[in-house]
Amino acid sequence: xxxxxxxxxxxxxxxxxxxxxxxxxxxxxxxxxxxxxxxxxxxxxxxxxxxxxxxxxxxxxxxxxxxxxxxxxxxxxxxxxxxxxxxxxxxxxxxxxxxxxxxxxxxxxxxxxxxxxxxxxxxxxxxxxxxxxxxxxxxxxxxxxxxxxxxxxxxxxxxxxxxxxxxxxxxxxxxxxxxxxxxxxxxxxxxxxxxxxxxxxxxxxxxxxxxxxxxxxxxxxxxxxxxxxxxxxxxxxxxxxxxxxxxxxxxxxxxxxxxxxxxxxxxxxxxxxxxxxxxxxxxxxxxxxxxxxxxxxxxxxxxxxxxxxxxxxxxxxxxxxxxxxxxxxxxxxxxxxxxxxxxxxxxxxxxxxxxxxxxxxxxxxxxxxxxxxxxxxxxxxxxx
Ligand SMILES: NC(=O)c1ccc[n+]([C@@H]2O[C@H](COP(=O)([O-])OP(=O)(O)OC[C@H]3O[C@@H](n4cnc5c(N)ncnc54)[C@H](O)[C@@H]3O)[C@@H](O)[C@H]2O)c1
Numbered sequence: 001x002x003x004x005x006x007x008x009x010x011x012x013x014x015x016x017x018x019x020x021x022x023x024x025x026x027x028x029x030x031x032x033x034x035x036x037x038x039x040x041x042x043x044x045x046x047x048x049x050x051x052x053x054x055x056x057x058x059x060x061x062x063x064x065x066x067x068x069x070x071x072x073x074x075x076x077x078x079x080x081x082x083x084x085x086x087x088x089x090x091x092x093x094x095x096x097x098x099x100x101x102x103x104x105x106x107x108x109x110x111x112x113x114x115x116x117x118x119x120x121x122x123x124x125x126x127x128x129x130x131x132x133x134x135x136x137x138x139x140x141x142x143x144x145x146x147x148x149x150x151x152x153x154x155x156x157x158x159x160x161x162x163x164x165x166x167x168x169x170x171x172x173x174x175x176x177x178x179x180x181x182x183x184x185x186x187x188x189x190x191x192x193x194x195x196x197x198x199x200x201x202x203x204x205x206x207x208x209x210x211x212x213x214x215x216x217x218x219x220x221x222x223x224x225x226x227x228x229x230x231x232x233x234x235x236x237x238x239x240x241x242x243x244x245x246x247x248x249x250x251x252x253x254x255x256x257x258x259x260x261x262x263x264x265x266x267x268x269x270x271x272x273x274x275x276x277x278x279x280x281x282x283x284x285x286x287x288x289x290x291x292x293x294x295x296x297x298x299x300x301x302x303x304x305x306x307x308x309x310x311x312x313x314x315x316x317x318x319x320x321x322x323x324x325x326x327x328x329x330x331x332x333x334x335x336x337x338x339x340x341x342x343x344x345x346x347x348x349x350x351x352x353x354x355x356x357x358x359x360x361x362x363x364x365x366x367x368x369x370x371x372x373x374x375x376x377x378x379x380x381x382x383x384x
Pocket of ligand 1: 014015016017018019020047048049050070084085086087088090108109110135136137180194
């Protein structure tokens with residue numbers, strides 16, 4: 001390798017469901033977002049449970065190896081990183097083999113399906129340069145990163161209490177067949193494993209690790225349609241309510257569930273310290289709410305109150321899109337391009353049309369003309 005040549009990290013991906021796709025998207029798009037990456041990365045192989053699917057995915061996303069045998073990727077000398085995006089029950093065996101093969105490993109949450117398995121995995125000594133880690137992606141939401149900074153700077157002082165929630169509504173429809181995440185034989189647990197693992201990590205990251213917990217699970221629908229569509233006995237918690245105490249004495253609660261009508265992907269937390277408080281909701285991903293309890297009180301409240309911090313896309317090192325672009329902004333471009341190319345492919349007219357462009361032009365020109373004559377209202381020439 002030449003002196004200045006970047007190291008290319010070659011990734012073998014296990015599983016191509018929602019997370020396999022997400023990870024592939026992230027790897028392929030890194031160069032757009034980070035201009036001077038000190039490495040390059042490529043997903044070179046994929047393993048799913050169907051050869052046909054693996055081949056389809058490999059062809060679609062430019063991967064070299066398509067297989068249903070994870071050992072092909074794990075034992076390939078051309079692969080540096082194994083990325084585990086399979087259902088939870090499979091993580092343990094894969095982790096053991098991939099670590100033993102000297103690969104760096106990225107593992108989706110939760111690590112395993114039992115603490116005994118996880119302890120065994122965490123105790124495996126790594127070779128020099130071998131790096132293993134978890135996907136607890138919510139640590140990288142901009143307001144979460146800002147919350148961590150404020151806490152580390154001592155802005156809210158000693159943390160006294162916290163509340164974390166992760167709520168979905170997907171278990172409220174009993175006619176919808178359960179997926180593997182509702183089946184503890186594959187998920188390892190229920191919603192505590194699936195959504196709770198995120199919140200436990202997040203609050204541990206922000207408030208310090210929990211050292212005492214109490215728990216209460218809920219199954220509201222003891223029977224529902226199973227994975228094969230037949231009547232099935234629910235075997236995994238649909239909601240879970242946890243109370244806990246951190247190492248530093250903060251007390252709080254974590255509620256996770258898929259029984260919460262009206263929720264979407266509602267991850268949120270509130271953290272209350274001696275000198276301030278923080279609030280965040282994933283459904284409002286641009287903002288962190290910060291209350292400074294040391295701000296002077298004043299008649300009528302002065303300027304005291306929660307400050308809405310505009311975290312938007314202000315990620316360190318990110319060179320694209322603009323740091324002021326709010327979360328979700330790129331979706332607009334994606335959807336616009338999708339709609340336009342779709343229209344071109346079908347030979348159908350597209351809106352917004354050039355006439356829509358003309359209308360905007362006429363309004364702007366008329367507004368300038370009005371400005372020239374002191375703001376008098378003028379007619380926009382008809383154009384649509
Ligand atoms: N970090 C997050 O935000 C997040 C979100 C969803 C899921 N997850 C985690 O990601 C993992 C995958 O979840 P998902 O939602 O992508 O699941 P999914 O059901 O959408 O996809 C699972 C994929 O794994 C494949 N698969 C199943 N068994 C396999 C095996 N033995 N070998 C190889 N491939 C196999 C399936 O063919 C499928 O492609 C789980 O551990 C889950 O907890 C994380």
